[in-house]
Amino acid sequence: MVPSLGLAQATEQTVQPYAQNAAADSSPQGGSATAGAFAPVLDSEKRPITAGGFVKTGQVIFQDISEKAGLTTWHHKMGTPAKPYILETTGSGVCLLDYDHDGWLDIYLVNGSTYDALDGKAEAPHAALFHNNHDGTFTNVANISGTTNDRWGFGCAVGDFDNDGWPDLYVTNYGKNRLYRNNHDGTFTDIAEKAGVTLGNWSTGASFGDYDGDGRLDLFVPGYIHWDPKNVPAMNNGFCQFRGAHVMCGPRGLPGEGDHLFHNNGDGTFTDVSEKAGVSDPTHNYGFSSTFVDVNNDGKVDLVVANDSTPSYLYINKGDGTFEDASFYSGFALNQDARETANMGLAVGDYKNNGLVDFYTGTFSDDYKPLFENLGNANFSEISPQMHIAEVTYPFLTWATGFIDYDNDGWRDIFLANGHVYPQVDQHNWGTSFAERPLLFHNVDNGKKFDLIPPVEGTGLADVIPARGAAFGDLFNDGKMDVVINCIDHTPVLLRNVVSSGNHWVGLQLIGGPKSPRDAVGATVYLTAGGMKHRDDVLSGGSYESSNDQRVHFGLGQAASISDVEIHWPSGAVEHVSLPAVDRYFVVEEGKGVVPGVYDSIAKDAAQRGTQPAASPAGH
Numbered sequence: 001m002v003p004s005l006g007l008a009q010a011t012e013q014t015v016q017p018y019a020q021n022a023a024a025d026s027s028p029q030g031g032s033a034t035a036g037a038f039a040p041v042l043d044s045e046k047r048p049i050t051a052g053g054f055v056k057t058g059q060v061i062f063q064d065i066s067e068k069a070g071l072t073t074w075h076h077k078m079g080t081p082a083k084p085y086i087l088e089t090t091g092s093g094v095c096l097l098d099y100d101h102d103g104w105l106d107i108y109l110v111n112g113s114t115y116d117a118l119d120g121k122a123e124a125p126h127a128a129l130f131h132n133n134h135d136g137t138f139t140n141v142a143n144i145s146g147t148t149n150d151r152w153g154f155g156c157a158v159g160d161f162d163n164d165g166w167p168d169l170y171v172t173n174y175g176k177n178r179l180y181r182n183n184h185d186g187t188f189t190d191i192a193e194k195a196g197v198t199l200g201n202w203s204t205g206a207s208f209g210d211y212d213g214d215g216r217l218d219l220f221v222p223g224y225i226h227w228d229p230k231n232v233p234a235m236n237n238g239f240c241q242f243r244g245a246h247v248m249c250g251p252r253g254l255p256g257e258g259d260h261l262f263h264n265n266g267d268g269t270f271t272d273v274s275e276k277a278g279v280s281d282p283t284h285n286y287g288f289s290s291t292f293v294d295v296n297n298d299g300k301v302d303l304v305v306a307n308d309s310t311p312s313y314l315y316i317n318k319g320d321g322t323f324e325d326a327s328f329y330s331g332f333a334l335n336q337d338a339r340e341t342a343n344m345g346l347a348v349g350d351y352k353n354n355g356l357v358d359f360y361t362g363t364f365s366d367d368y369k370p371l372f373e374n375l376g377n378a379n380f381s382e383i384s385p386q387m388h389i390a391e392v393t394y395p396f397l398t399w400a401t402g403f404i405d406y407d408n409d410g411w412r413d414i415f416l417a418n419g420h421v422y423p424q425v426d427q428h429n430w431g432t433s434f435a436e437r438p439l440l441f442h443n444v445d446n447g448k449k450f451d452l453i454p455p456v457e458g459t460g461l462a463d464v465i466p467a468r469g470a471a472f473g474d475l476f477n478d479g480k481m482d483v484v485i486n487c488i489d490h491t492p493v494l495l496r497n498v499v500s501s502g503n504h505w506v507g508l509q510l511i512g513g514p515k516s517p518r519d520a521v522g523a524t525v526y527l528t529a530g531g532m533k534h535r536d537d538v539l540s541g542g543s544y545e546s547s548n549d550q551r552v553h554f555g556l557g558q559a560a561s562i563s564d565v566e567i568h569w570p571s572g573a574v575e576h577v578s579l580p581a582v583d584r585y586f587v588v589e590e591g592k593g594v595v596p597g598v599y600d601s602i603a604k605d606a607a608q609r610g611t612q613p614a615a616s617p618a619g620h
Contacts, residue, residue: 034342034366038395056456070130075491077114078113085235087202090288095110095169095547096158096475096550107475108129151175151178152175164184176200201227203224205543210570215512217264219270223281242422248422281305283310285310292304294524304346314380345361345416348539356375356376359374392452398416400415400417400468400485405554406480410529410554411443411447415440416438416439468488470543472543478606480496506581507551511587516571517570519550526566564576575591577593585603
């Protein structure tokens with residue numbers, strides 16, 4: 001049975017007759033997995049709901065400050081506007097990192113390339129590294145820092161692989177990948193060749209994590225398609241279609257690219273242990289995004305991989321250098337209809353505040369986006385329809401996803417960055433569009449329900465953009481989670497969180513001890529405040545080919561004091577820490593508790609300027 005659309009939309013819509021039914025759309029198309037073809041959903045002005053459905057008034061969550069911040073001086077470029085080949089369509093990621101240790105998040109934006117650049121006939125598009133100027137503006141220092149990449153770029157991941165206390169950057173490409181080592185002086189050096197992690201062909205959303213507990217970050221790199229430019233199907237061959245229109249081919253029908261796990265040798269080099277560890281992806285599924293996180297709460301990071309048009313992977317860490325493939329028996333490989341979906345993005349977070357990490361993935365249009373509830377012991381139940389958040393997402397093609405507590409009420413919400421792969425959709429009445437607006441679901445009733453936030457005209461949720469990668473973090477040190485979106489063939493978008501909730505918050509930057517990675521990637525933090533226990537993890541990768549703010553962030557609601565902070569370090573140590581205040585960031589070092597750091601002066605300056613509440617002393 002083909003479900004109807006539009007019942008869950010927050011604004012007036014018109015549902016047109018079905019353009020096609022699922023059976024009519026079952027001809028070979030080579031495209032991403034979908035649930036069928038559904039009726040177009042239009043708003044009251046006959047616009048596709050993906051590019052309309054705006055309201056005049058309502059709560060304003062985000063403001064688009066991209067131009068004011070200086071980000072629109074840079075432009076993403078990938079292939080040609082016609083998008084005849086899949087290489088041109090998937091876009092690139094964005095990473096947030098404090099590369100210069102000034103306490104403010106900087107922005108790295110991966111760029112694509114062009115066929116002329118690949119052939120040496122034109123200058124390659126450059127990636128951007130935007131330095132945070134602490135005043136709401138950013139300056140592109142990619143040329144100075146040596147991070148322009150100049151290859152056909154897709155993803156990036158942040159991790160301090162050499163444990164020198166400075167964040168390094170891994171960039172995935174079509175072609176050789178790069179490992180940018182931080183030189184501590186505002187510059188980076190690409191050491192991928194020496195390190196043995198260049199690979200080749202088409203790599204996507206990598207992640208760092210210490211899978212074997214030796215205190216050093218290892219590196220996982222998913223592969224997407226094994227791309228042979230001399231042997232690819234053309235768009236006009238008549239075989240690849242979407243709703244009867246000729247479109248680019250893939251991923252189905254194209255050979256996949258295997259995945260790689262690199263063990264950190266501690267001397268600046270890595271060893272490929274993919275097959276030995278059991279994560280090499282011998283069936284060559286189409287990998288997009290990945291992250292290491294402790295799924296079953298046994299103190300060891302597991303590995304999660306979102307795959308396009310093929311079953312996704314969940315690998316459980318066995319503690320002996322190998323993983324058990326739990327993809328199917330865990331319930332994560334497929335949606336609740338036992339159907340593979342086109343998983344692009346990967347959100348990881350504890351939306352129910354029960355101490356277990358849940359997943360939310362972005363999928364193709366004509367399909368809903370799955371929410372995987374963690375039931376414990378690495379068992380998941382996909383519950384989007386039951387949560388009434390499935391139907392509204394059908395027209396949207398979702399890439400990056402994130403669990404963020406946008407209003408600091410203590411419950412994690414869900415953000416979706418959207419945009420189609422086929423430019424042809426703008427030529428048909430299919431109820432979807434190439435550029436699409438984001439979606440935001442508000443977590444209400446203690447994780448039992450999500451409400452769709454209406455897009456108010458002129459605000460960030462009403463941005464109609466060709467989104468791809470997105471990273472979530474607090475770029476202004478005001479305790480509010482912002483969003484940076486890398487848009488294909490477009491300027492980037494910075495959505496500043498402008499919610500005035502009156503709720504409290506706290507953030508922690510963790511520093512690992514001698515037996516943990518220095519940046520504490522893989523650590524799990526449980527914070528208790530106001531009678532509620534929250535969980536957050538230090539992660540690399542995830543979203544869509546991107547890396548988020550690696551500081552843990554907790555919305556506290558009205559709680560003005562913190563009862564306990566329990567940190568499970570990657571080394572296996574468990575530590576309880578007392579925080580003297582809320583509404584600010586602290587640096588916590590393994591075995592030493594709260595230590596002096598750059599956020600002390602930032603919090604003091606912010607309080608003096610009145611740009612945020614003075615830090616509230618615990619217990620007052």
